[in-house]
Amino acid sequence: MDQCTVAQFIQFQPPSVKFSNNIPGVVVVLWSAASELVAATASDPTRNNWNLEVGGVMWRVARSAVSSLRQSRRRMLSTAIPGPCIVHKRGADILHDPWFNKDTGFPLTERDRLGLRGLLPPRVISFEQQYVRFMESYRSLEKNTQGQSNNVVSLAKWRILNRLHDRNETLYYRVLIDNIKDFAPIIYTPTVGLVCQNYSGLFRRPRGMYFSAKDKGEMMSMIYNWPSQQVDMIVITDGSRILGLGDLGVQGIGIPIGKLDIYVAAAGINPQRILPVMLDVGTNNQKLLEDRLYLGLRQPRLEGEEYLSIVDEFMEAVHARWPKAIVQFEDFQMKWAFETLERYRKRFCMFNDDIQGTAGVALAGLLGTVRAQGLPLSDFANQKIVVVGAGSAGLGVLKMALQAVSRMSGSTADPHFFLIDKDGLITKERKCLDPAAAPFAKSQGEIEGLGLSEGSSLIEVVKKVKPHVLLGLSGVGGIFNEEVLKAMRESDSSKPAIFAMSNPTTNAECTAAEAFKHAGENIVFGSGSPFENVDLGNGKVGHVNQANNMYLFPGIGLGSLLSGARIITDEMLQAAARCLASYMTDEEIQRGVLYPSIDCIRDITAEVGAAVLRAAVAEEVAEGHGDVGPRELSHMSKDETIQYVKDNMWYPVYNPLVHEK
Ligand SMILES: NC(=O)c1ccc[n+]([C@@H]2O[C@H](COP(=O)([O-])OP(=O)(O)OC[C@H]3O[C@@H](n4cnc5c(N)ncnc54)[C@H](O)[C@@H]3O)[C@@H](O)[C@H]2O)c1
Ligand SMILES: O=C(O)C[C@H](O)C(=O)O
Ligand SMILES: [Mg+2]
DSSP states (O other): OEEOOHHHHHHOOOTTOOOGGGOOTHHHHHHHHHHHHHHHHHHOTTOOEEEEEETTEEEEEEHHHHHHHHHHHHHHHHHSOOOOEEESOOTHHHHTOTTTOOGGGOOHHHHHHTTOTTSSOSSOOOHHHHHHHHHHHHHHHHHHTTTSOHHHHHHHHHHHHHHHHHHOHHHHHHHHHHTHHHHHHHHSTTHHHHHHHTHHHHOOSOOSEEEEGGGTTTHHHHGGGSSOSOOOEEEEEOSSSOTTSOOOGGGGGHHHHHHHHHIIIIIOOOGGGEEEEEEEOOOOOHHHHHOTTOOSOOSOOOOHHHHHHHHHHHHHHHHHHOTTOEEEEOSOOHHHHHHHHHHHTTTSSEEEIIIIIHHHHHHHHHHHHHHHTTOOGGGGGGOOEEEEOOSHHHHHHHHHHHHHHHHHHSOOSOOSEEEEETTEEOBTTOTTOOTTTGGGOBOHHHHHTTTOOTTOOHHHHHHHHOOSEEEEOSOOTTOSOHHHHHHGGGOSSSSOEEEEOOSSGGGSSSOHHHHHHHHOTTOEEEESSOOOOEEEETTEEEOEEEOOGGGTHHHHHHHHHHHTBSSOOHHHHHHHHHHHHTSSOHHHHHTTOOSOOGGGHHHHHHHHHHHHHHHHHHTTOBOOBTTBOHHHHHHOOHHHHHHHHHHTOOOOOOOOEEEOO
């Protein structure tokens, strides 16, 4: 029996293993051998040596070697030569499958092996050349559409990206990852809103799955119509509250598609393992119901038990086929957003992005504004925060902010939060007070001194409260008008913050330029949809933060997936928010920069994912992922966890294709 060092072990290519088609299979063999070993060391802490059979040869490995083996094993995945990809089709079927298609990039040997010879022009174009060619056509589209309306240009850009998505996913995701700052506004907010509004006319090829009220009783079998064996991440909507655009029925499918594109780009979720879902239970949008070309069910929305039984059936079906898939609920109208979250969060690994993802991003922004004022974080409890919009997002933010205050100060005393909805300031006097809003409703005693009362208007509240922060999640474009913004100049804060978080851009409570113009240059500004930084003259720039849940949901999903979490706990969400909040340096925060640039979204997502994973382990809900069990997860240091998360991110490259019948 040979004694081996870790280096030898890693480099070892078992002599008896033959690899068909020159596939670099050694990586696979060592991966599984290393897994066995790591599992063995974890299960028997008293033993010092292990015998391991690799490719018919026995090796002896010492315990001391195992920790570095564990790390090398992880690194193997990321440094390995692109592994083979098994394909069960041949010829033209491959060219028409965007997952396998490489267009003119198929090497000649592969064309022979897969029956592609003659189906493509003879010249092989490299991935890099294809990339450059696509970017050139994108740039020339930009040039050729100059002067046309924003909507026309944005839709043209969306179309060219969507065509690539339909044809060649590898190239699509590579251009998306490399140019995320330019392309996020097209595949995500704001253009995705426009796409949803025009979806029935734009529809060419289906993407994702559609479960409708007519499918009741069929979902358990329908779920098997999805072609992928494994699904990791599902984003589902019922289309009832698409961004700030209201009920768009089946057309809301654009949102799960856009969110999952961000999952691939930011979290490196393998696009073969994502599933956008539309739950079509009808629509109450009269215009759509009357539209001949509307593609969804032409009936009013199901309500009550009928509605819930559809969602229940879907959740059971998903769980039966992919018990470890994470389900993200997105853009459900408030009553169903809260109801489904409560109904499923203890049974399935799921979360509601609008309530929980948004809350974490907003909390990170709120803590950032405390730092921006040069105050210790403990001062958060003293911040006067006016939240405009008492829906799923606004209430989610306040709930998480309240948890943060009580954790920091240990007190449950009512913080200085003011909540406004379409009927004005919410107080305990409100008739039919929504129970979800009740914890934030002001008592008469609290506001009397300020001269406020039930239903006071936004401008009255801002003038009287002089808040440190004005945060909009109302979906009402322009509601932070000149008067309101000017009133923020009297804020008690040395650096007041204005967050116009509603999407898409037309629904933002104010624009960045308006905020800096009317509220002053000293503000901190955040918006849900992107705005350009504002030129303040004299070389000064008003920084625009994109306060969007895209900074958190990819990490929440990825961390939950890699931990194999049974459920997603509040502590996992808090950990995500804390991680984002502490990501920026003091110097950046002083400049009003609260969130990292979207260009580094993969980095921040790796950190958030690791924080969520570690919280899942600490909360004892982690069951492990693949061959990495909970015990191994719990032995990882913080840095090792981040590396583990990074190593598990999918990255688009052309893998060698191997045909199997
Ligand atoms: N930036 C982000 O990451 C992010 C995340 C989630 C939601 N959002 C945006 O937030 C908005 C609201 O989402 P939601 O899920 O909470 O919607 P919702 O429908 O649940 O809630 C909207 C709330 O706004 C209130 N409102 C309506 N008109 C108002 C007015 N004139 N004055 C004050 N309040 C008014 C309503 O009474 C309701 O309480 C949407 O535009 C959405 O795009 C942004
Ligand atoms: O979709 C977004 O851009 C953020 C958020 O989930 C929203 O509903 O507005
Ligand atoms: Mg949303």
